[in-house]
Amino acid sequence: MKFDTPAGTTPIDRLAVVGRAHPRVEGKLKTTGLARYAAERHDVAPGATYGYILGAAIGKGRIERIDTAAAQAAPGVRAIVTHENSGPIGTGEFYVQRVLAGPMVDHYHQAVAVVVADTFEQARAAASLINISYARGNGRFDLAVQKPSTPIAPKEAFGGPTAVSVGAFATAFAGAPVQVDETYTVPDHAHAMMEPHATIARWDGDQLTCWTSIQAMNWGCRDLGLIIGTPKEKIRLHSAFIGGGFGGKGTTQSDLALAALAARVSGRPVKLVLQRALMFNNTIHRPKTIQRVRLGAAKDGRLLAVGHDSWSGNLPGGRTEPSTLPTRLMYAGENRLLRRYLAQLDLAEGNAMRAPGEAPGMMALEVAMDELAEKLGMDPVALRITNDTQVDPEKPERRFSTRPFVQCLKEGADRFGWDARAAKPASRREGKWLIGMGMASAIRGAPISKAGARVRLDKNGHVTVETDMTDIGTGSYTIVAQTAAEMMGVPLEHVTAKLGDSTFPETPGSGGQAGAASVTAGVYAACAKLRDLIAQRMGFNTTDVTFANGMVQSAGRSVALADVTKDGDLVAEDSMEYGDLKDRFAQQTVGAHFAEVAVDAYTGAVRVRRMLAVCGAGRILNPTTARSQVIGGMTMGIGAALMEEMAVDTRFGFFVNHDLAGYEVPVHADVPHLEAHFIDEVDPTMSPLKAKGVGELGLTGVAPAIANAVYNATGVRVRSYPLTLDKHLANLPAVA
Template identity: 75%
Template sequence: MKFDTLAGRNPVDRLSVVGQPHDRFEAKLKTTGTATYAYEYHGVAPNICYGYILGAGVSKGRITAIDTRQAEAAPGVLTVVTYRNAGPLGVGKFYVQRMLASPDVDHYHQPVAVVVAETFEQARAAASLVRIDYARRAGRFDLGAQLARAPVPQQAAFGGPTETHVGDFEQAYSDAEFTVDETYTVPDQAHAMMEPHATIAAWDGDHVTCWTAIQQMNWGTRDLGLILGIPRENVRLISNFIGGGFGGKGTVQSDLVLAAIAAKVVRRPVKLALQRPIMFNNTIHRPKTIQRIRLGATRDGKLTAVGHESWSGNLAGGRTEPTTLSTRMLYAGANRMTRVRLATLDLAEGNAMRAPGEAPGLMALEIAMDEMAEKLGMDPVEFRILNDTKVDPENPDRPFSSRPFVECLRTGADRFGWNARKAKPGQVRDGHWLVGLGMASAIRGAPIARAGARVRLDRSGVLTVETDMTDIGTGSYTIVQQTAAEMMGVPIERVVARLGDSRFPETPGSGGQQGAASVTAGVYAACMKLRQVVAQRLGFDAAEAEFIAGEVRFGGRSMSLTDVAADGDIVVEDSMEFGGLSRQFAIQTFGAHFAEVAVNAFTGEIRVRRMLAVCAAGRILNTKTARSQVIGGMTMGVGAALMEEMSIDKRLGFFVNHDLAGYEVPVHADIPHLDAVFIDEVDPAISPVKAKGVGELGLTGVAPAIANAVYNATGVRVRQYPITLDKFLDRLPVVT
């Protein structure tokens, strides 16, 4: 099915199942511990053995000698895989990191060996017996020291230009009555998902099946095929449940590659998981950015100059962090300039982490907007409303498909009690606590991509939907069931969703906030085809037939779906393909975040007291699961604002706090009750379902809202995340 005209009314618009707050299909499985994650598959492959990865002990250099004899002689050991016996390895398309040092070492904890043994304990013990000698080389580990050698790359991380110009920014900035020119720093951050990377790999001839934790099946089969040098058709990936990913499991990581290689070497299935302390330096992360924001405005608050320059670093050939995405789309301003630069660093690869680009970009832009509002003497909400735009600021001929941004701001301000905010910082006390309110805008792209589904109607009237879409804790199973149930007029209990198998019809998977919009469009297409087949069998007009209460009705006649399939299952498959509407319209999601914080006047301790997110993301498919996604993003935003930072040893070149003891994330005591509401909207330009993604919108804008609240509480501006007490304690106002 092709979607190239604005969506009109269709079966989804009945909203008898879609849009309702259904419980998640897998909720009982997860709460009872019976959902099967990658490392927990039992009986899928006989005679299984275990792999254990040994990471490089240097950050840059070359392996000069490997002695595996003691390890190979240890009890239970089957083999030790190194570059000498692994065979030639390629590189995937999305990540540039090499999954095995061979013999050059690119970064600390890059895999140098995999010990395979009968048990995990034997493999772990034998790994300590592998002796490796290195010739160290000087590396580049400090982004700040590389700024002068950071060129503008040819292409941004996710496509599009790396440098944009509209009007004459420099002249407009020079002429502006009010200006802001500040630099903001966002550190390296880890995905820190609960489930570690894990894989079980088994070969059958020249075909490999892997039970793994991966978000995007289509990328996974492609990249594993490229790395192993086999056709992607020879790769099958199965990932029924994923314990969090945040982009860190977007495609192939070292566990998947090395389990497959080890299984081929020993000719037995291999189970392998990345131990937590190796994950931070072995896999990808959100890279550090240094961002300069320059804003120019008239006395009445109109932005006349908007400039955003950003520096990030990566392995040679790696991607930029596209922090300027939000700046290019969020506010009006006739004269504009954005530019990203990319330095080469010898650290683990920087790549996609929840809302890449927008999340760290807004952490800078939305503080700068607050600083400009203060200089102008304007309320921060009203300043943003004044600079709203209904067209793409870089392309005025391209309107937004929908943009209830101002409604998000006004709704949030009203619900949060924003009018009680004191404009002058440091005015509100609660005992020893300084109390402040802050807010920030949110924007996140609304991509959508070709997605397919297979639908089976069996003789018992049950619909089974198959698609390679994955569920990373977002409720994918449930929205697939809801869409099929709505389309075919059956209760949700009569729909079975089967996900996470690369043999099923292809989708873009869970990533980039495109999964929900894409997969439901694919299910829509398959169900429309099934409706046509059913109607044709009965001699009904497919366009006029109604599918309600498990029946097909037309012209005074009706028949149950059970009877339609009485002679055998009806199976159809289709996909949704997209035309040029995304070029005709700017399609985005919008939101506004509000936060109240308290800062201890003596210790500098920061406590988040309450938060509100107001989101506009097209049709909300399931208000319960969508709210869950938003408050999860808000929680992640608290971590980004106040605690998350991968600390680099700049002498030896590695992330020092590479476990969940040293890398701090929010816990229950850090998070108050969170409120999330949705603006009622549909977007007919996105798909027939009229829904967009929301999981990453819930994160963008949270950290700067907290940062602005800290400033409102204390009068102390911190421009380097995370906002820890060492950065402002000596500047706190004297309290008597």
């Protein structure tokens, strides 16, 4: 099916199932422990062996010698894979880091060996017996030291242009009556998902089957094939349940590639689970950014000049963190200069983490906007309303498809009680607590891409949907089933959704806030084709047929769906493909975040008291699962604001706090009641469902809203995340 004109009325608009707050269809499996994740599929490979990765002990250098004799002789050992016996190993298209070191070591904890043994304990014990001699090299580990002075010129596919210049920024900024020119630092962040990276790999001749935790089936097959030298067609991946990904499981990581290699070398199925301490330096992460934001405004608050420079680092061939991305579309302003700089660093690869670009970019831009509002003596909400735009600031002829940004701001301010905010910082106290309120805007792209599905109607009138879409805890099973139920006119319990199998019709998978909109459109296309087959079988006119309450109706005739298939099942497969609507319109999600904090006047400790997110994200397919995604993003934003930081040892080149004891994430005591509110809107330029993604919008803007609230409480501006107490303690107001 081709979607190249904005949608009119569609079967989805009936909203009998879609748009309703249904609980997750797989929820019972997860809450009772019956949902088996990758490492728990004990049935798929009887007699499986266990793999254990030994990570490099240096941050940069060369392996001079690997002595595996003692490990080979250890009990239960079946094989040891190193660069000396692995055969050629390539790299995938999306991640650039090599999964196996040798002879060069590119970064700390890069795998140098994989031990395969009969038990996990035997594999771990044998790994400790491997003796490796290294020649340590001089590495580049400090972004501030390596910070380049020249922006990178080429256009990247990931994050758009690396340099944007519109109008005359330098002149406009110099002449602006009110100016902000500040630098903000966002540290390296870890995905820190609950479920570790895990794979069970089994070879049957030249056919490889893997049960793994991965977000995009098609990317996984492609990249695994490129890494291990196996045709994509010979690879099948299963990923039915994923315990969190956030972009860290986007495509093939070391667990998948090395389990496949180890199974090939050992001749036995291999289960490989990354130990927690290896996940931080062995896999990808959100890289540190240093961002300079320059805003020039007229005295009425109108932005005259918008400048945003961002520095990040990566391995050779790696991408920038596209932190200037949200600044391109967030506010009006005719004079603009946005540049990204890339340093070469010898740390683990920096790559996609929930809302890449927007999340760290807004952490700088939205604090700068707060600083500008203060200089103007203007309310922060009013400043943002003043600078709303309904057209792309870089291409004024290109309008936003929908942009209820001002509505988000006004409804958020009203719901949160923003008018009670004290304009003067550090002027509200409750006993020992300094109380502050802050807000920030939110924006995240609304990508959508080709996605397919296969739909079957059986003799009982039951509908089964198959698509390679994955569920990373976001509710994919539920919205896929809801879409099919709406299209086929059956109750939700009469639909079974099957996901996470690379042999199913292809989708972009879960990532980039594209999954929900894309896969449901693919299900729509397949169901539309099935509806036509049903109408043709029953002799109905396909243009006026309706599906409702388990019946097919047309021209006064009515037939039960179960009767349609009494002579055999009906199966339809199709995909949704797109025209140029995404080029004709700026398709984005927008929102606003509000936060209230309390800061201990004696210790400087910060406590978040309440938060509100107001989101404009097209039609909300399921308010329950959408809210879950948004409050999950808000929780992650609390972590980014107040505690999350991977500390780099710049002498030896590694993230020191590489476990969940040292890398702090929010726990229950850190998270207050979180409220998510959705603007009632549809976007007909997206798909027949008129929906967008929402999961990453829930994160962008959260951290700066908290940072601005902390400033409002204390009067101390901190421009280096996270806002730990040591950064403002010395300058807190005197305690009476």
